[in-house]
Amino acid sequence: xIAGTGxxxxxxxxxxxxxxxxxxxxHGREVVVWRDTEGNSHVWEDRCPHRGMRLSxxxxxxxxxxxxxxxxxFDAAGQCRLIPAHPDIAVPNTIRVTRARSVERLGIVWxxxxxxVELEAPAENGPTTPVRTLTIEASPSFVIEHxxxxxxxxxxxxxxxPVIAAPQPLSGTETALHLVIEGSHGxxxxxxxxxxxxxxxxxxxxxx
Amino acid sequence: xAKTDDPVALNDWYAVETLTDVTDAPRRTRLLGQDIVxxxxxxxxLVTHEIDAASGALGAALxxxxxxxxxxxxxxxxxxxxxxxxxxxxADRRFVIxxxxxxxxxxxxxxENFLDMAHFPFVHHGILGAEPHTDVPRYDCEIRRDVDExxxxxxxxxxx
Amino acid sequence: xxxxxxxLDENCYKVRLxxxxxxxxxxxxxxxxxxxxEERSEAMLAxxxxxxxxxxxxxxxxxxxxxxxxxALAHRHDPGRTWLPAHPAxxxxxxxxxxxxxxxxxxxxxxxxxxxxxxxxxxxxxxRKAKHALRILDDHMTIREFDGAAWIVGERxxxxxxxxxxxxxxxxxxxxxxxxxxxxxxxxxxxxxLPGFITMPGIPGYH
Numbered sequence: 001x002i003a004g005t006g007x008x009x010x011x012x013x014x015x016x017x018x019x020x021x022x023x024x025x026x027h028g029r030e031v032v033v034w035r036d037t038e039g040n041s042h043v044w045e046d047r048c049p050h051r052g053m054r055l056s057x058x059x060x061x062x063x064x065x066x067x068x069x070x071x072x073x074f075d076a077a078g079q080c081r082l083i084p085a086h087p088d089i090a091v092p093n094t095i096r097v098t099r100a101r102s103v104e105r106l107g108i109v110w111x112x113x114x115x116x117v118e119l120e121a122p123a124e125n126g127p128t129t130p131v132r133t134l135t136i137e138a139s140p141s142f143v144i145e146h147x148x149x150x151x152x153x154x155x156x157x158x159x160x161x162p163v164i165a166a167p168q169p170l171s172g173t174e175t176a177l178h179l180v181i182e183g184s185h186g187x188x189x190x191x192x193x194x195x196x197x198x199x200x201x202x203x204x205x206x207x208x
Numbered sequence: 209x210a211k212t213d214d215p216v217a218l219n220d221w222y223a224v225e226t227l228t229d230v231t232d233a234p235r236r237t238r239l240l241g242q243d244i245v246x247x248x249x250x251x252x253x254l255v256t257h258e259i260d261a262a263s264g265a266l267g268a269a270l271x272x273x274x275x276x277x278x279x280x281x282x283x284x285x286x287x288x289x290x291x292x293x294x295x296x297x298x299a300d301r302r303f304v305i306x307x308x309x310x311x312x313x314x315x316x317x318x319x320e321n322f323l324d325m326a327h328f329p330f331v332h333h334g335i336l337g338a339e340p341h342t343d344v345p346r347y348d349c350e351i352r353r354d355v356d357e358x359x360x361x362x363x364x365x366x367x368x
Numbered sequence: 369x370x371x372x373x374x375x376l377d378e379n380c381y382k383v384r385l386x387x388x389x390x391x392x393x394x395x396x397x398x399x400x401x402x403x404x405x406e407e408r409s410e411a412m413l414a415x416x417x418x419x420x421x422x423x424x425x426x427x428x429x430x431x432x433x434x435x436x437x438x439x440a441l442a443h444r445h446d447p448g449r450t451w452l453p454a455h456p457a458x459x460x461x462x463x464x465x466x467x468x469x470x471x472x473x474x475x476x477x478x479x480x481x482x483x484x485x486x487x488x489x490x491x492x493x494x495x496r497k498a499k500h501a502l503r504i505l506d507d508h509m510t511i512r513e514f515d516g517a518a519w520i521v522g523e524r525x526x527x528x529x530x531x532x533x534x535x536x537x538x539x540x541x542x543x544x545x546x547x548x549x550x551x552x553x554x555x556x557x558x559x560x561x562l563p564g565f566i567t568m569p570g571i572p573g574y575h
Binding site for chain 2: 483
């Protein structure tokens with residue numbers, strides 16, 4: 001679950017509402033993360049095959065994801081199913097978006113970068129309490145070095161709470177850090193871990 | 209940033225300033241990666257030069273044209289003069305300068321966007337288009353060899 | 369009631385948002401802010417000597433300052449206190465965020481004017497300050513979400529929504545994406561769902 005496994009955290013599952021999408025990056029490569037109305041999350045290359053528009057500006061329409069530019073609709077498998085400018089034509093099956101393998105584990109959406117050798121999806125799972133995703137203006141290697149790897153599963157003991165801090169390398173100079181607490185916890189614990197994360201962010205940015 | 213070496217892009221005319229903005233005080237902008245500066249000299253003649261971004265040293269003088277309320281220039285050697293718009297020459301018409309604004313995209317993307325109707329219902333919904341009227345009816349496309357231009361005519365689209 | 373307005377100005381958009389939410393009939397006069405700089409003409413300076421927009425004219429009184437206009441409109445036209453809480457603590461919090469919007473998002477306004485219209489400024493400095501304000505607001509909404517709250521203040525949307533939304537939503541105009549502000553992303557979606565919500569160029573209608 002930690003750096004080097006080939007699986008990258010890109011979102012807290014709880015923060016991705018059904019019918020919504022947003023854009024993020026892994027090593028500078030832009031991806032769109034979206035959740036369909038049935039509750040399944042998807043991670044695609046943030047680029048419409050039509051004119052290269054960022055899909056992350058798009059919208060969910062039924063079981064499809066639509067690009068904002070011309071409304072082209074793609075199904076959950078990434079296949080284009082509707083071209084609104086010519087609604088009656090049969091869309092060629094070559095028109096599809098590039099998808100990344102993705103899974104939800106431990107309350108986090110993980111993606112495997114497209115083009116890499118297929119790796120086993122992370123096996124670990126279990127209930128967690130979402131806290132937040134912090135964006136830190138520091139390099140991923142700096143964040144990971146400072147964070148330490150925690151125990152074997154990437155857990156850190158924060159005030160006796162088992163926190164998983166999953167780093168996402170946004171670029172060479174920015175890192176997202178997804179924080180969840182193992183088990184079920186209330187708002188007091190979420191606030192405590194959030195405060196720890198904010199203090200960490202401040203320390204890392206001062207030192208970076 | 210370096211000046212483009214694309215000959216098609218270089219050998220054309222571009223509007224770079226609103227004429228009423230150009231006075232004896234130099235105005236600087238950038239065209240195809242090249243910083244340029246424009247002003248009116250003591251006779252009121254329009255002058256445009258390449259300028260070195262770092263040192264501010266003036267470079268080559270560039271051809272200028274006044275047309276449609278704009279200052280036009282080129283970094284190359286266009287084969288033709290600036291196109292005409294018949295309506296602009298009519299005495300009982302006027303054109304209104306609406307200003308300019310910047311956007312973070314490439315020139316060809318802007319041209320593509322201006323030619324395209326299919327985005328109207330999604331990007332300009334409620335104004336230039338609206339679902340479910342997303343169909344783009346067939347229109348006519350021709351290359352007019354005499355003026356070396358591509359023309360799209362008989363373009364129709366549902367607009368609310 | 370007359371609103372002196374410029375379509376692309378985010379401060380004018382704050383007032384347009386509230387006028388739409390309140391369903392208030394008004395005359396809108398477009399002022400040629402760009403390229404004309406008309407807000408600094410003699411006639412406009414007579415209404416607002418600080419030389420800016422929006423200006424709201426009602427009963428012969430000219431108001432300027434978007435946040436002041438929001439307060440005045442709510443005070444006069446929202447007797448049910450839908451958008452401006454009567455509760456003292458909530459009122460104070462709304463006032464705090466209106467001040468934040470006016471002061472701490474001022475660099476964001478400058479960054480956008482530079483990006484769109486070449487208005488001179490130290491773009492690196494104002495962008496850094498804009499990101500700092502966005503982060504403060506995202507931190508605030510993150511904590512609010514822990515308390516199950518969806519709005520800036522209290523249990524309902526308030527003037528704070530209209531005052532803060534434009535500068536958050538339009539940050540892409542000067543190259544600041546919303547990737548780093550997940551709580552604000554969810555909050556923006558809430559604001560878009562408000563009755564009477566209207567967009568402006570730079571804020572897509574579909575989401």
